[in-house]
Amino acid sequence: MSSCSSGSAPKVLPGQITLVNNRLMRDGQPWVPHGFFQVAFQASPNEQNVPNFEAQAQANYTPLEYSNMVKAGADSVRVMLGQTVGDPQNTQFYSKDFVNQFIAAVQSARNAGLTVIVSIQDESIVQDQNPTPLPNDATQRVWAQLMPAFKDDKGIVLELFNEAGTGPTQVPTATDWQNWAAAMNATIDSVRSEGATNVVVADGLAHAGTLSGAPDLTDKLNSVAYASHPYTFSADSEKPANEQSFLDVSFGNFAANHPVIITEWGQGYYCGPTNPGFLIYFLNYLQQKGIGLEMSFWDWGGPTAFGGTQYNFPNTQVSMYYDNGSLIPCSTNGSPTPQRGPGQTINTWYATGTIPDKAI
Template sequence: MRDGKPWIPQGFYQVPFEIPPTAFASQPPFWRQAYEGQGAWEYAEMKAEGADSVRLQIAQDGANPDNKKHFDAEWLQKAIRAIHQARDAGLTVIVCIQDEIQTGVPAQAPLPNENTRRVWSELTPEFGKDRGVLFELYNEPNDIPKDPHPDINQQPTSQQWQRWADAMNETIRFVRNHGSVNVVVADGLVNAQQLEGAPDLVDPMHQVLYAAHPYVSGNRADFNQTEQAWEEKFGHFARTHPVIISEWGIGFYCDAKTPRSVASFLKYLRSRGIGLEVGIWDFAPGGFNNMTHGFPHNQFSSFYNAKGETCTLNNGFPGYGPGKMIESWYLHGTIPPLPQ
């Protein structure tokens, strides 16, 4: 529910706080550009494009005061200010803690841990009473031993799901014990690709939302562009649980089927009442085939260039992507039958 009415989210995902400033020098420049360009104007523009929400990831290392290498108090305060700016613009905000190797850590923690909870101890006093802020507990958990990039169609074992549930439940207890009344969001396993088979999480407030990130890439990309794949990954689960696609885009992948599969994917979400946070608002490096391009003066991407050509894998022309279709959905409630 949002403002007392049933809610199917439609929003954008942005990246200014995905890595802390200590990691800027070792990473591509778009992260620094997104951070330095972040401002309240972005949320007004999102709202003008039909969004009702925005998803912001916060780097775990940068926001953890116990991390002497990466913690940055000024950066964290800017992230907190951004959440307030988005709320002031009338957007619901999904705040997500992220721990990935671009921050300089040797490897991503497979599940939320004590460092994740330390960050929530910083954010909960600020936002724990604002129901317009959702707490996405941990981005893309991946409890697959010794495999940082597993096959995204891999089915977790019952033991892996139990470890996932234990870690998520502990984090839910933590934020509730610190006074949070927010909806909490739990990403599925295999980098949020899989929700099927997940046990129900335990929340005394019964405010758990489950999240999937159904990117196409992988060794079964053809299959991953089909309704069967969406059903197997999160669709069956969504028949009995509230589900959101809290992060999605074409990613580093496209083929001749991709434009039509995106149209089918969006219609599938609409038919199932599943919300979407589409990426990425302020991040369009070459080859990523993104939502928008030209940040900070965003233009919505298109599946076709001036010659009517579409992209091939990692060879997309600037601006290639589903942006115009998303814009049509968000502004007009329609999904074009053919790619745009």
């Protein structure tokens, strides 16, 4: 039986996040996130055609995943809730029970010692046939469902909307950025009106592929960070002559004056011989700039690795090389073979604090 009276303040868990002079702080110390991205809660149980990777992650979900992440060197986890399942006005896919399961999972992660980055996703893979490119009224309604449980714990970071924009090939115009700022500012105002004091995070445009040109957002608490997902889609971005400029334009230049987190990243879209070298360059780039990473994907349930942590979850961790030292090849359709990806290299970095000299 608890000795606390009914009027006692709630317990403050470790992993509290604040922003001080544009610097992310965790429990009062400078914070460079090292975490994983979990997909188990993207899809509604009411959906008819849930992609295999989501269904497998959901079927195998257990709160023990969070203590396993801690053992793997993580201090944080990014979790997404589908906008369709979290919006009470979506009569087809909304599930209050599933929202409560999601809230319970976030609390389990917090109890395991992790900071949690919560994001709302609206894409075709959550059964929205007309997904919105920017947060909208439905996004605000989802956040309103979550705020009573999340607003008093600064160990929960609110990533307002996953991968804004019209696609990774988008070249944002000034008007695009104005529309982005208006939608993000409205969502910030909405969560603040619900009483949230948490740090909020805004994804860049081009599905978070770039922050170049992004205007500063407005928040009465001055607690806005920004997110990038700098996936590579061709060999050009990974060439040694181009890799710095690619990362500078994606997020590096912007990060000189703004707090930035890579809330999702893997090597699944382009598979080629430059992957191992670019992986090590990318990790060193992040470390030199003090930018954190949420590694994709902790619980990937697909038959191929999607360049992430493991495949056919909860089975095999992915790596770049066979035991004999030869590079695992790309498959004939251009996607990675089941074993290939940056997972083991990044896990080694998390666990030891040292980036390997070469990919593992």
